[in-house]
Amino acid sequence: MIRTYSKFLDKLETVEKIFLGITVAVMIIVMVYQVVLRYCFSAANSWSEELARYLFIYDVMIAAAIATRRNSHLQIDLLINLLKPKVKSIFTIIATLVGIVFLMFLLNYSLTLCQTAANNISAGLKISMSIPYACMPIGIILMILTSFEVIFQNLLQIQELGKREVNDQ
Template sequence: MTEFCTRCLDYIEKIIMAIIGIMLMIMTASMFYQVVLRYIFDNPNVWAEELARYLFVWITFVGSAVGIRRNKHLTIDYFINLFETRTKALLHLVIYLIILGFLIILLKYSTILVLRTTSTLSPGMMISMAIPYSAIPVGTLLMILYAIELILKQFSVLKSIKSCDKKRKLNKNVDIIKEG
């Protein structure tokens, strides 16, 4: 993976984290507003709770992309750790390829969902339901981008393991020649 691509992905991640922070602040403020209206003034409104719900969905899907990039999703690696380094790297590569395949399918069907819900309005805020549902394809697209990065890094790991194995084999042959 080139350093330019890595820097671009780092920049995208920083933007994502800033957007998530802003969404989190707006979500918190709208929930506080909703609680005050409901319990102090006994006059709840509909849009604040709906806004918080939609922001939570956006935070979840966009934040999952960062989770993929940082490799922070829940994993059960007990069985993978039983294998040697090269086999572990191959298993991780297969896992990342399966994740990429799933994300591509999710992107296809979530895009169809968004296109089908453009004329449907949300009950509280009266916005197109395509806006909250857009979190799925946007987050999935970002996850695909970072999954490709992980796959390329895994190929690099496999390549370095292979070169280390060659060096070990060469050193072993040199030691045999010296002994002989």
């Protein structure tokens, strides 16, 4: 079961990376366009800065999901690496569960924010503000999905370590 779930997340991560590659390229093009307009032609537009900002926010949320899957968020590795493998896995499971609880609260509030902002229109792009705000629930759902994989993998690791201890005795 975990293999099927991991394969699903592998495909999802591929889509996320393609999305990140495209949006970073678009951000660079839009920002260069804005700089050329502003400094070469003394003109400016309102949509380019706004588009770059919204794309960047989406990129941060998508990349956070990838970082969650790799368990590479900010942590004190020095202390964690001092722990025995079994204790380290248990600690990771507990920390990930706490993270999921926090993400569930955040998801609730982000959905409310999207609904509230649906009638507001952005100044530059003239789009509903629920579109930029949708990065929060999208990123949160992706982080929750990858958090479950982290938990499952650590549970399997604890199980394997338990089997090794029994075999060593």
